[in-house]
Structures are given as C-alpha cells and as structure tokens.
Amino acid sequence: MIKKYKNSILLLCFLMGLTSATEPGVNGKRTEKADQGWRINFPKQVEYCEQMPSSDSLFIFFMAGQSNMAGRGFVEPQDTIPNKRILTIDASMNWVYAKEPLHFYEPKMTGLDCGMAFGQSLLDSLPEGVSIAMIPCAVGGSSINKWLSNQNHRGVALLSNFKSKVAFAKNYGTIKGILWHQGESNAKAERIPMYAQQLDSLIAIFRETVGNDELPVVIGELGRYTEPEDKQARWDALNLQINSVADRDANISVANSEGLTHKGDGTHMDSESQRELGRRLAKQYLEVTKVTK
Known part of the structure; x- marks a missing residue:
C-alpha cells in the first residue's frame, strides 16, 4: 500500500x-x-511577391527604433490579411506580401507593430498605381546611443543593418520616409538633455545614407500611460525633446501618444494602440509631404 x-x-x-x-x-x-497562444494567429504561410512593382511606383518606408516600433502587440486575424500593394522583406531579404508581424529580429518577443496600419492608411491617399514597402529595422531595448555608435544589440549591428537594408531597397523603389519610435531606453535624468542633439545627429545619418537631405521622418511619442509618476515625468520630458527636433525641421513630424494604452506592462502598446499609432504616423506623413491622389 x-x-x-x-x-x-x-x-x-x-x-x-x-x-x-x-x-x-x-x-x-x-x-x-x-508562447503558442501568443503566436496562434501568426501567418502559417509566406506569400512571396509574384511580380515586383515598377521602381517608380514602389514607395519604401523604414521602421526604426526600439520595442514599440518592433511591435509587442497581440496579432489578430485582421492583421494578417495581405494587401498586394503592401510589401515587406523576410529575414532572408526576399520580398513578400506583408502580414503582421513584420519584424523578425527578436523571434521570441516579436508581435504586432504599426507597419501594416501605416501602410493601409497611407494607401487611401496615394494614387492607385502606387505600392508601399515597409522595411523592419527596429530592435527592442536599443538606445539612441547604440544606434549612433553602431553597436551590436541583440544580435543586430543597428546602423550597419539599416544601411544594408537601404542599399538593398534602393534597387527596387524610392525611399520615401522613416518611421522612428524610440526613447524608453534614454528616458533617464542624465540622458534626457542630450536626446534632441542625438536625434538630430541620427536623422542626419539616416538622410545621408538614403541620399536625401529632406527625407521625411515621422516620430511617435513615448506613451502617456506608464507608472510611477516620476517615470512618466521622464517620458514626458523626452517627448519634449522629440518635439523640439520636429519644431526645427519642416520635414520632421511627431505623432502624439494621447489616449494610447499599454498591454498591461506599462511599457508596450497594446494591439489597438499599435494600429492607431500606424494611422497617426500616416496622417503626420501626409501633412508633411502634402501627398494627394
């Protein structure tokens, strides 16, 4: 017994x-x-581009920054419906029809980003013959210091990766803009005062790499939802730095974060906020460029 x-x-x-x-x-x-539950709606099939658009009709956008640009939202079925006018690349630099998640650098953490929402919103204001390509370059936890010094972060040499993607993309279309969301890693008392100057320097590098001194850059503010209050105060102070950069450059615009919400961790935007961020970034891009059908 x-x-x-x-x-x-x-x-x-x-x-x-x-x-x-x-x-x-x-x-x-x-x-x-x-993890299986998190990935339940991830696309099961990759759809490679059957035929690339002509180079003059492919508008290319780069997504750079840290985790809220890389995406940590929950992917829902609506985020995986491809549009033959929105392209992206996979980890092997193959052109594919875009489905969320777009980023692939951190496979254990990746989720919904704002890329598809940006592309869908922008298409509504572009001529019907134009296609959009979203190129992922964001890596979670990366500080602007690491971007400027081209440090290897989570297996990615940040600036070198950006530059290699630019060189690749130029062969297929016209680079029309950069989306930037970053700053949580720099929202420390000793780092905040330097942020505007650092962002100016990084944007100059981005533009030099692309070969366009007036390349539009659209920046997302840090969230207004974190805790405790002193941490939010630092995020607010960094947002002031971001807006000061845009105030000095007619080709830089900022999408505000008012009303956006996090997924429960106080840092990362939830799915609906990622989609809303994409829509806001598209609206700011259109205001800067005055693009019409």
Missing part, C-alpha cells in the same frame, strides 16, 4: 512538472503554452 501511495505521488509530481512547463511563466517570460 505504501509503495502504491509513493508511486501515485511520483506520478502526480511528474504530471505537475509537465503542466508547469507549458503554463504561462513569470518575470515576463512566456513558456511553451503561453
């Missing part, structure tokens, strides 16, 4: 071990079951 009882206890412990290995984890780490 005692032996049978011990065997039952061992079996129960074994089954509990299996269960715990697949349940949601702690400290922000998703376990197997949670």
